[in-house]
Amino acid sequence: MLPYWLIIPALIYLALFFFSPMVQAFRxxxxxxxGGWTAEHFTMMVNDADFGRAFWxxxxxxxxxxxxxxxLALTMALVVNAKLRGRGVWLYIFILPLAISDLAAGIIWYAxxxxxxxxxxxxxxxxLIDQAVIWIDPTRSGFLLGQVILAELWRSxxxxxxxxxxxxxxxxxxxxxxxxxxxxxxxxxxxRVTLPMLKPALAVALLLRTVLxxxxxxxxxAITGRGATVLTAEAWRWHGTYRDPNVAAAYAxxxxxxxxxxxxxxxxxxxxxxxxxxx
Numbered sequence: 001m002l003p004y005w006l007i008i009p010a011l012i013y014l015a016l017f018f019f020s021p022m023v024q025a026f027r028x029x030x031x032x033x034x035g036g037w038t039a040e041h042f043t044m045m046v047n048d049a050d051f052g053r054a055f056w057x058x059x060x061x062x063x064x065x066x067x068x069x070x071x072l073a074l075t076m077a078l079v080v081n082a083k084l085r086g087r088g089v090w091l092y093i094f095i096l097p098l099a100i101s102d103l104a105a106g107i108i109w110y111a112x113x114x115x116x117x118x119x120x121x122x123x124x125x126x127x128l129i130d131q132a133v134i135w136i137d138p139t140r141s142g143f144l145l146g147q148v149i150l151a152e153l154w155r156s157x158x159x160x161x162x163x164x165x166x167x168x169x170x171x172x173x174x175x176x177x178x179x180x181x182x183x184x185x186x187x188x189x190x191x192r193v194t195l196p197m198l199k200p201a202l203a204v205a206l207l208l209r210t211v212l213x214x215x216x217x218x219x220x221x222a223i224t225g226r227g228a229t230v231l232t233a234e235a236w237r238w239h240g241t242y243r244d245p246n247v248a249a250a251y252a253x254x255x256x257x258x259x260x261x262x263x264x265x266x267x268x269x270x271x272x273x274x275x276x277x278x279x
Contacts, residue, residue, distance in 0.1 A: 022256070028249035041246040045254070048247075053141075054229045057220075060145055061230065062213040062262070065152055069209055070202075072153065073160035078190075080161070081168040091165075095158045102155070106222025109151040110136070113223065138227035148228070151219050156212065160205045167201025168194070203270035210262045214255055231255050 032038035045051055080091050097105070112118045113135040120132040137143055171194065179189045195202075217232040235251035238244050 025249045025252045025256075028246050029253045031246065041250040042254075044244075044247050045250045048234070050229050050234055054231050054234045057141070057145065057228055058214065058216075058230045058232075058258075061148065061152070061216055062210060064145070064149055065213050066206065066209055068149070069153055069157050069160055070206060072157050073164055073205065076157065076161040077164035077168055080165050094161055097155045098158045100155060102216075102218035103222055105151050105155040106219040109147060109154075109219075110223050113147050136224065136227065138224075141228060144224045144228040147223050148216070148220050151223060152213075152216060155219070156209070159212075160209050163205040163208065164198065164201055167198045167205075170201075171197045199270050203266060206266050206270070207263055210266060211259050214259045214262070231258075 029041055030037050030039070032040060076090075076094050080087055080094065084090075100108070110117075115132045115134055115136075117135075119135065120129070123129045124132070135143055135147065175193050175197065176189050179193050184192065215232055216230055217236065220228055220230050221233060231251055231254065235248045235255070238251065239248035
């Protein structure tokens with residue numbers, strides 16, 4: 001019984017701070033004014049003027065950020081894991097943005113992209129532009145999406161890298177050395193040996209990053225203001241500004257459903273051969 005006793009504190013924590021609020025949120029999302037069940041709040045959510053652009057902006061963030069961040073994090077993890085002189089310095093540089101909050105990162109990148117920000121100052125200084133460019137333009141959603149993506153890549157890629165570094169360090173070196181003896185080059189060893197054995201860590205890293213991508217909030221507000229919006233921002237706005245916790249709960253329920261669907265897809269893609277045989 002010892003293993004079960006050891007996980008009881010974690011189960012109690014999850015029940016109190018995750019499961020219970022989740023049940024309450026779903027209850028609010030489906031609870032009518034008369035106390036009965038209704039889908040009225042989801043109808044209000046879908047008919048909201050900002051729902052469409054929040055939905056597609058959120059999906060665009062997830063679809064673009066996760067693959068790019070995966071490639072960057074894997075490259076950074078391979079650099080840290082390699083026997084290079086000064087790799088501790090690289091690790092420190094890569095992890096440094098993790099110490100910065102979402103809001104602070106958004107403010108930093110706002111200072112870069114604002115009309116009198118660092119980017120325009122540098123471009124004017126080297127003569128590439130004659131006058132300041134309005135990068136944060138509400139009418140150019142592509143620019144806003146790119147700015148949020150850059151901020152998120154800079155701030156949270158290290159989080160994925162840490163998981164991958166842990167996975168790489170758990171791979172026995174003998175496998176790579178044996179492949180090298182048989183003539184496999186670096187890229188072939190990476191594709192045939194390292195990545196297959198890194199599957200569990202890859203699944204965890206992608207799960208973590210996908211969940212966090214659906215929860216991007218403060219960075220979007222700090223950079224774009226009302227120029228762009230995401231589902232989490234709309235949930236916050238309906239609860240804090242419009243004082244309607246039911247529609248806010250409907251937004252939260254939608255975010256949860258999208259997150260669970262994405263997580264199920266990732267788990268299916270990264271299912272190991274043994275799991276496939278058991279299934």
